[in-house]
Amino acid sequence: MSEITKEQVVDFIANMTVLELSQFIKELEEKFGVSAAAPAMGMMMAAPAGGGDAAPAEEEKTEFDVVLTNAGGNKIAVIKVVRALTGLGLKEAKAKVDELPSVIKEAVSKADAEEAKKQLDESGATCEIK
Numbered sequence: 001m002s003e004i005t006k007e008q009v010v011d012f013i014a015n016m017t018v019l020e021l022s023q024f025i026k027e028l029e030e031k032f033g034v035s036a037a038a039p040a041m042g043m044m045m046a047a048p049a050g051g052g053d054a055a056p057a058e059e060e061k062t063e064f065d066v067v068l069t070n071a072g073g074n075k076i077a078v079i080k081v082v083r084a085l086t087g088l089g090l091k092e093a094k095a096k097v098d099e100l101p102s103v104i105k106e107a108v109s110k111a112d113a114e115e116a117k118k119q120l121d122e123s124g125a126t127c128e129i130k
Helices: 006-014 018-032 037-046 054-059 075-086 090-098 110-122
Strands: 064-070 102-108 126-129
Touching (some): 064 110, 075 090, 075 102, 075 110, 090 102, 102 110, 110 126
Antiparallel strands (some): 064 102, 064 126
């Protein structure tokens, strides 16, 4: 059996599409129980796949999701904020607050995501911008 060199592995990765590379990284994370968030970006920048312009497009994120991770102690205030942000009815907003983590806003601008996070934080909730 012949040995595979590091150069062969690098060449193989360099010829992957961005989607294939993303799936490959996920498989490695699952297999070894690690997270490669920072190294993955460095790897994509060092070895642009296929088109070459795909990696910089991924760097510049324009759409963000606001994810509620904890309702905090004042659940009623959080439900009111969720209703105001989403336009949902009381029952649907309560379901979003009860079923954590839950996406409150999807594919919004960075400014809108930060404003929603600010409102949720002020109500006592904990949320993330992804």
